[in-house]
Amino acid sequence: MQPGDRDALWRVLEARRDHRHFGTDPVDDAALGRVLDAFRVAPSVGLSQPWHVTVVRNATLRQAVHDNFAAVRVREQDRFGGERRALYASLKLEGIREAPVGLVVSFVPPVEVTLGTTSGPSALEYSVVSAVTLAWLAATAEGLGLGWVSLIEPGGLHAALGLAPHLRPLAYLCLGHPALELHEPLLQTVGWAARRPLALDWRD
Amino acid sequence: MQPGDRDALWRVLEARRDHRHFGTDPVDDAALGRVLDAFRVAPSVGLSQPWHVTVVRNATLRQAVHDNFAAVRVREQDRFGGERRALYASLKLEGIREAPVGLVVSFVPPVEVTLGTTSGPSALEYSVVSAVTLAWLAATAEGLGLGWVSLIEPGGLHAALGLAPHLRPLAYLCLGHPALELHEPLLQTVGWAARRPLALDWRD
Numbered sequence: 001m002q003p004g005d006r007d008a009l010w011r012v013l014e015a016r017r018d019h020r021h022f023g024t025d026p027v028d029d030a031a032l033g034r035v036l037d038a039f040r041v042a043p044s045v046g047l048s049q050p051w052h053v054t055v056v057r058n059a060t061l062r063q064a065v066h067d068n069f070a071a072v073r074v075r076e077q078d079r080f081g082g083e084r085r086a087l088y089a090s091l092k093l094e095g096i097r098e099a100p101v102g103l104v105v106s107f108v109p110p111v112e113v114t115l116g117t118t119s120g121p122s123a124l125e126y127s128v129v130s131a132v133t134l135a136w137l138a139a140t141a142e143g144l145g146l147g148w149v150s151l152i153e154p155g156g157l158h159a160a161l162g163l164a165p166h167l168r169p170l171a172y173l174c175l176g177h178p179a180l181e182l183h184e185p186l187l188q189t190v191g192w193a194a195r196r197p198l199a200l201d202w203r204d
Numbered sequence: 205m206q207p208g209d210r211d212a213l214w215r216v217l218e219a220r221r222d223h224r225h226f227g228t229d230p231v232d233d234a235a236l237g238r239v240l241d242a243f244r245v246a247p248s249v250g251l252s253q254p255w256h257v258t259v260v261r262n263a264t265l266r267q268a269v270h271d272n273f274a275a276v277r278v279r280e281q282d283r284f285g286g287e288r289r290a291l292y293a294s295l296k297l298e299g300i301r302e303a304p305v306g307l308v309v310s311f312v313p314p315v316e317v318t319l320g321t322t323s324g325p326s327a328l329e330y331s332v333v334s335a336v337t338l339a340w341l342a343a344t345a346e347g348l349g350l351g352w353v354s355l356i357e358p359g360g361l362h363a364a365l366g367l368a369p370h371l372r373p374l375a376y377l378c379l380g381h382p383a384l385e386l387h388e389p390l391l392q393t394v395g396w397a398a399r400r401p402l403a404l405d406w407r408d
Contacts, residue, residue, distance in 0.1 A: 001215045006345040008212030011205045013245045013338060034210075039402045041217045043340070045354050047389050047397035056407045076322035088319070108403070115292070115396065116354040118280035123354040125326070129333040130340075134217060136247070137341075141210040150249050150320040150327040161407060185251050192319065193251035198243045199312070203260045203365060 012141050019145030020092045020186065022099040022176035031142040032101065035175065038138040042131035045123040046115030051131055052167050056102035064160040065152065065172065066096040072151040087192060094149040099176035104157065105132050106167035128170050135173070145178030216345050223349030224296045224390065226303040226380035235346040236305065239379065242342040246335035249327040250319030255335055256371050260306035268364040269356065269376065270300040276355040291396060298353040303380035308361065309336050310371035332374050339377070349382030 032055070039051060056062055073093065080088050096102065107128050117123050132148070139146040154169045163169065180186075187193050236259070243255060260266055277297065284292050300306065311332050321327050336352070343350040358373045367373065384390075391397050 001219050001345070001347075002212070004208075005212040005215050008206070008209040009216050009341060009345045011209050012213050013242065013342070015205050016245065016247070018247055036402060036404065038217065040399065041220065043220070043222055043337075043352070047391040047399070049400055052403040052405075054405050054407060058407045061407050072323045076319070079317045079322065091319075093320075113283045115280070115295075115391070116297075118283065118355060119276045119357045120354055122329070126330075126333045129330045130337040133247075133334040133337040136334075137213060138217070141205070141213045143205075148247070150324055151322060153323045187251040187319070195244065195251070196253055198240060199256040200240065201256075201258050203258060203262045203265050 012137055016136060016140040017145070017182040018186065019147045019174070019178045019180070019182070020095045021179040022095040022145060022174065023179045024098055024100060025177050027101045027144065027175055031144060032175070034142060035135050035138045035144070038134040039131045042127070042134050044127035044131070045117055048110050048114045048124060048127060050108045050110055050124050051128045052106045052108050054104040054106070054161060054163060056104060056161065057100060059097070061161060062096055062102050065102060065157060068152050068156045068160065069094055069096060069149060072153055076151060087190070091190065091192065093151065095147055095174045095176065096149060099147070099174035101175040103173040103175055104161060104163070104169050105171040105173065106163065107170045108166060109168065125170060132171050132173065139175060144175060147174040148172070149174060216341055220341060220344040221349070221386040222390065223351045223378070223382045223384070223386070224299045225382065225384040226299040226349060226378065227383045228302055228304060229381050231305045231348065231379055235348060236379070238346060239339050239342045239348070242338040243335050246331070246338050248331035248335070249321055252314055252318045252328060252331060254312045254314055254328050255332045256310045256312050258308040258310070258365060258367060260308060260365065261304060263301070265365060266300055266306055269306060269361060272356050272360045272364065273298055273300060273353060276357055280355060291394070295394065295396065297355065299351055299378045299380065300353060303351070303378035305379040307377040307379055308365060308367070308373050309375040309377065310367065311374045312370060313372065329374060336375050336377065343379060348379060351378040352376070353378060
């Protein structure tokens with residue numbers, strides 16, 4: 001590392017947002033390559049690297065992913081009532097069709113015992129999440145926007161994309177050029193939720 | 205962001221390691237504060253921020269955490285056979301007692317419905333993992349070493365530290381000054397596992 005790298009990291013951390021508004025310009029291949037390269041440097045329990053990425057640029061398939069999302073969204077809306085429900089209905093939650101690239105990040109369950117998983121097997125899925133998080137920062141540093149769409153039913157996603165049987169989709173990421181400049185979480189801007197101070201205690 | 209921030213991010217990403225060898229020098233309060241500040245900028249599903257951090261500097265409590273780890277390690281060793289078992293027995297897997305700071309990152313299950321969790325409630329725990337991952341980078345950028353010890357039985361950890369009932373320990377992190385310079389994953393250096401190219405396919 002070099003002097004100034006800490007401040008640079010913090011500029012990237014502060015700039016990272018969950019984007020849902022994208023332009024339709026294509027993503028440069030070299031930039032996409034660097035986003036994917038984040039998986040190379042990601043931590044994983046027992047160095048298991050239990051992940052697989054499917055890059056979805058096909059617009060018909062992205063429409064199918066959006067159909068999946070739309071059905072889940074309807075179900076979720078029913079879980080809220082009153083003013084909250086009306087606000088929910090007004091939110092834009094994803095940019096699946098606009099963003100030129102979708103990334104399906106799948107968990108690949110290892111066939112052998114993995115070091116570090118005896119008391120908590122979820123550490124394997126957590127490794128995939130860490131890798132996604134680093135890819136998110138790599139995208140931010142490219143000036144790209146990334147949005148993690150969690151309202152997707154994984155079985156339907158698996159079928160729509162014809163994924164291999166051993167893959168378990170864990171994250172669907174929209175990647176493209178951001179169409180909105182966001183200086184705080186969008187859910188805070190629209191009044192859905194607010195950032196809170198860190199809940200913290202000490203054992204000295 | 206500024207020109208050069210992308211390269212700086214990559215230097216931090218390449219420098220991040222899972223550390224198990226620590227000196228016993230204390231961690232500077234300002235540096236610790238910046239590591240914890242990573243939670244402020246972490247993504248979370250529905251802006252739920254479902255996390256809590258307990259900072260453990262007390263040596264007696266860290267010894268208790270180590271006892272928990274040691275018991276799980278014995279169980280895990282039994283899952284390997286032959287040469288693999290002998291290699292496992294030789295590995296240093298944590299620095300709980302040497303590292304002057306332990307961080308227990310707990311998941312705090314929200315009491316209300318969280319936006320974005322209808323098709324995958326695990327997105328809440330995943331948010332905690334993303335935050336831990338950012339804290340890991342923040343520590344790296346401080347020149348500190350961090351190690352995620354996944355071989356800890358969460359119920360015993362909860363009891364030993366007297367955590368509040370609503371907290372579910374998800375990660376135990378060792379934080380301190382690294383005593384070994386690592387240029388690749390330690391598990392690769394010792395021949396336990398090797399990095400693989402990213403498994404990738406395309407839907408164009």
